[in-house]
Amino acid sequence: MSKLWGGRFTKQTNALVEEYTSSIGFDKQLAEEDIQGSLAHVSMLGKCGIVPAEDVETIKAGLNKVLERIREGSITFSVSDEDIHMNIEKNLIEEVGPVGGKLHTGRSRNDQVATDMHLYLRNRVVALTGMLHELQTALIGQAKDNLDTIIPGYTHLQRAQPILFAHHLMAYVSMFQRDIDRLIDSYKRINVLPLGAGALAGTTFPIDRHFVAEQLGFDGVYENSLDAVSDRDFILEFLSDASIIMxxxxxxxxxxxxxxxxEFNFIELDDAFCTGSSIMPQKKNPDVPELV
Incomplete structure (x- = not known):
């Protein structure tokens, strides 16, 4: 038995190792944000006369082609090219030639990575806030349908006082509203652009950071270049908010x-959110809530 388990464990471990050494793992989730930031950056390089307009248009067309291929799943990312940023740049140069190398003018991977993270988290906060609103709407709907339903309220898993089922559900609506409020407040610190900070001390190129911020929909730019690339407090704040939501x-x-x-028999979950037993047909297992 132990030999069989050991074999399975080794096989699974090797599969995970292969996945994260033959590809770039989670880093590839930043692909769209990386290209979004690059499109704004190269537009700025053209506006400021740092890169010729013809080259800017060539690079933008190449980036959009790379993005199209990523969405199609026809690009294989490789760890030999380090990360998502270098993978995209390599594919861009293969698409448009050496002119693609001009894209990186006036920026470092440091401020590029930070920008990608701000863009990524900004999108996820908006999406998560929307999902929480949908959950609140569903709970409110159930509460309205059960305005006269009385259930026992519990303390220490012992019956305490009678309460309305709607009142119980609305407690969660309030909890999720605070979660939404926390996300909205964190958005102010997420929606700040670090691009232009370079490796840590800016760049000698005459870039226009505020133009890039406007192109990407950021409310402002980091005031201090070292702060822009060296801190990830906005991610830690989100992780804290997400932990409370969970x-x-x-x-x-x-x-x-x-x-x-x-034993309780207060509710019945729809079959869509449950599974049956492989051996006991009378069972209806609440798998979706269990997984959450």
Whole structure:
């Protein structure tokens, strides 16, 4: 038995190692944001007369072609090209020739990476806020449908006082509203552009950082170049917010698991969110809440 388990473990481990040594793993999730930032950057280089207009248009066309191929899944990223940024630059040069190398004028991978992270997190915060709003709407809908439904309220998993089922659900609406408020507040610190900070002390090229910020929809730029590339506090803040959201989701999910059990029998979950047993046909397992 141990030999069999050991074999399975080794096989799974080798598969993971192969995945993250033959490709660039999670880094490839920044592909679209990386190209989005590069398109704004090269437009600025053209506006400031740093790169000829003809080359700018060639680079922009090449970047859009690379983006199209990424979305099609026809590009294989390789760890031999270090990261998503170098992978995209390599594919760009293959697409348009040596002129593609001008894209990196006036920037470092340091401010490029930081910009990608700001763009990535900004998009995810907007999406997550929208999903929380949808969840609130669903909970409010259930509350409206159960205005007269009374259930026991619990403390220490012991019945305490009677409460309205709607009142219980609305507690989660309030929790998720605070989660939304935290995300919206964090957006102010996410939506700041670090591009132009270079490696740590800016660049001698006459770039226009505010033009790039406007192109990308940022509210402003970092005032200090060292701060722009050396801190990731905006990510830590999001992770904290996300942890609180997951705590609220976990709490709600555990109640759905309890309420749908035979012992409680308060609710019935739709079959779409449950699975059956491979050996006991009478069972209806609340798998989706359990996974959350």
């Amino acid at each position: 705590m609220h989701l976990s709490r709600l999910s555990e109640e759905l698991v309890l309420w749908s059990s035979t």
